Amino acid sequence: MRFKMVKTIFKKEMIDILRDKRTLFMGIILPLILYPVIMIIMTQIMTMSMGSIEEKDINIAFEKNPSKELVSLIENQTDKNTERINIVTTNNYKKDLQDGNIDAYIGVKGKNKIENYKIYINSSKENSSSVNSKLEEIFTIYKDSKVKNKIEQSKLDVKETLNPVVYQTVDVAEDEDVAGLVLGGILPFILIMGVLLGAIYPAIDSMAGEKERGTLETLFTLPISNLELVMGKYMAVSLCAIVTAILNVVSILMTLVYILTTGELTGQLIFGSLKLSSLVFPLFITIICVCLFAMVVSAISMCVCSLAKSFKDAQNYITPVMFLVLIPSYVSMIPNISLDRTTSVIPVVNISLLIKSVLTNNTNLGLIALVFISNFAFVILSVIILSKMFNSEEILFGNSRNFSFLEKRSNIKKGTIPTVSDGVILYAVGLVLLIYVGSYIQLKFKMTGIVLTQVMIISLPILFAFYIKSDFKKVFSLKLPKFKHLLGSGILWIGCYLLVFILTNIIMYYFPQNQEIVEGLNDALFIKDNLLLNLLIVAVMPAICEEMFFRGFILTSFKNNQKSYKGAIIFSGILFGIMHMDFIRIIPTSILGISFAYAVCKSNSIGVGMFMHFLNNGFAVIVTHMSSKLVQNVNSSELTYLSISQISVIFIISLMFISLAVLLFKEKKKEFKEITE
Template structure:
């Protein structure tokens, strides 16, 4: 990689971005003008509305004429700071209250020398809460006067009788902590939205815009590697996102200074001795966090935009990304959710909660480091993915055909193979149906629901392949496996199973709270005392249905590059892990999915992955069945973890079995090399 070439591409992209007025407006003018205007206008509107509500006159009616004491309290209630409370006469109070002619109606009766009042209000009116609050205070004052007069009649001390116990609540929070709490709830969302605006438009222009203008092909004629081109574009888009994020922070900070200086918030949120300089440290860490997050968002935006053929397509593709990023950013506004080991590795959520914890001075150095490491890893993975996509001519300069199911079946050629777009849309449909339909079926019908869910999973790829007139044998790799490939499958499964055991043990050590989730899943999936039925539903059906879905249709659709199956293997495996929708199982299941896909690519037979899938699920069923027999009457023991030496032994044995499987699959590797040559 040559720094000079990267610098040249970087300068070219920056110049193109600066020439685009729309990008400049969204990235610079918007955060500097819009946010301050919104904050100042909203503050003034709230202040004015509260003042108007207080100053507005209130009209009330009584069924019976009130006492002189109560009338005096009503007419003199906060007369200097609020509007007048007028007592009016009416006969049809329900109609007048509904029309707004009066704001409240009071019914009264005396029973056993007790005055009983009922206050009727119309909550559909804007000032109903103000009316209710004022009247309740008046009647509270009226009641207190009555009590005091009664106590004085018996020659008792009013204070000792009414207030024998005095208490006071003292708030020890610093003004900066209070300000941090207020900013920590709203600032993450604003900053994340700013990062999106700062990265999306440059990403669209540098990827889809280049294609639409026809200049991307020209760049590939220059003696420059794809990685150098990617890094130059990525650095330019990241810089725009980072600058926008910093401008957002500066804009919000200056707006806060103005609001405090004018006194609009002072005394309402903090006391007058609030020092803004004490927030400099937390704001500095916030800027670092948001800059790192901007690098991740930039890479993801470029990946999505690289799939588009035009500026309009890129805007359509990027819309779901905006929702996926903005929705988790609301987590800072949810009480009782804080930064911990689990939330520190969840994208977007970790940044939002880290900014909040830093601003309220409740940050942990270990968790800060974990957030930094996870986001840095996300950025690296996104850049690697982006460079891989740049190596694919199908993605960059592919045909205009995107979603085959949108075309008429009569226009589709026989033998059409699914492409990446088809695989993505099938996965999206399957994920939505699994969440909404599959979740309901499994909750309602238990084991029968699992069967129905598996039938739904296998139906989708079969119907899709039928609609686009695909060759089922090629799409689903329908070929009988050789005996040595089955031996290799056993070896590969053992190696990956040991590797998964190590990773699961490490995850459970750092996140022990998920142990109950794992036990709950086991109890929900398996029927006691019915081994054969468990094997059929949990092992046999998924090994057929899920393999047809993932190692059949999804894996085939991702095979764009005939010389390399690495991307298809990895991405289909990750999607397999994500579809299990459980934090504790995503990484282990992804590893198993990658191994299943590797076996199919090396043998051209989906039967190998079905066999491995059956071994994995069947082994889990048998172990669970046997353990329930032996530990049926004992309490659940605490989780035990592998020692360092045991992890080392497991890892060595795992590598041995995986290496053996690679050797057994080597024949297929030679054939692939011959095809490539």
């Protein structure tokens, strides 16, 4: 790679980016002007609203005339505070509370010399909480004065009687730690959003913009390699993202300085006597983290934008990426989740938690190094993928057709094979329906809801295939499997099941709280003492319906090109795992999905996938049914974890079964060509 050529491409890209007004706005104007204006305006609004609440009069009404002592106490409280408490009369307290004529109504009852009061408020009113707190404070003082009088009449020591035990809470947290906790929950999300905005528009202009302007073809005529071209563009996009990230940090820091120095009420409440000098090291680490993350986002954005043919298409493609990046950044706002060996290698999550940890002075050099290494690995991986995509003329200059369901059915040729776009759309529709419809009917109708969900899952690919006039036999691999393939699929399932068993045990070891989720799922999915019905609903139906969806339509759409059938196996398996929407099951289920897809591809029969799916779910049903009877009289349900030696033995056995299955599925080149065709 010639760095001189990379430098030339870099300069050219920077000139193009700086000419784009949208990029300049998102990278410079937004962080320097919009963020400070928003934060200052919100602070002032909060200050004014707090002041207006304190200045507003409080109108209360009593059911009966209150005691003179209570009235005197209310008048004294009014003198001490800026708000005025007025005692008014009402004929219909419910209507007056609803209309806002009174803020509270106090019912008065007395029994055996005990005064009994009920405070009626309308919680739909904005000041109801402060009114209730103020009245409770008044009645507490009134009660204490009555108790004090009773004790004095009994000639007892008031202080000793009322306060026999004295305790005090001492907060040893420094102002820097408190401020860091507040900033650590909010700052990661703001910074990640800023990095996204700083990387997305340069990436769109550098990739889709070049295609739309017709200048990308010209660049390929120059005597430069694809890697040199990619690196020049990548350096330009990364620089824009890094500059935007730094400007975001500086902008937020200067805004905090302004809020603190101007003595805003909200700033004083949140940050107190915070010394900004104490945040120098955390901010330095934060900037480094964000810059490294910006390089990852830049590469990912360029990969996605390289698939687009125009600026508009790139904006549509990049929207899901924004959601996938922004959603994990919320993890900094979730309590009890901190940076550890597991979270430090999860993209986005590790950056968000690292920023939170350095701001709260909970830094660990080992974990920081792990975050840096993992993100550096992501950068290298993203650049490699990007360079591979640049080597594909079909990706850069291909003219793939649009989603077939948007076309008129009369324009579609008979025997159409679904494309990757069709598969992605079907999966997205299925996922949305499963979340919004499937979860509701399963919660409401239990086992009947599971049946209806499976019917919905199988209906989607069948209707889609009918609409685009597909050949059902080819799309769904409708062919009787050979005995050899059935035997191989059974052996493959045993090997993958053992592998999944190991992974599940490891996951449960690090996340034991998920055991309750697993038990809850078992209770929800299975009908007690009805093995046949459980097998039918949990094993047979998913084996047919889910296989038609994933190893039928989805897998066929992904392996439309023979060169990518391995990628189709992997991606369809991962999508299968994600569809189960459970953290502890995603990785194990993805492995099973990959094994199902491999067997279907090698045998060209969906019956093999159905057989493996039935074995997996049926085995789980039988084990659950038998264990529920065995543990009825057992009190302990603690998990027993595998030792390293046990894991090693099971892993070796698993590999042996998988290897044997691969041999059984192995076909001669001529036979494989017939299968793939």
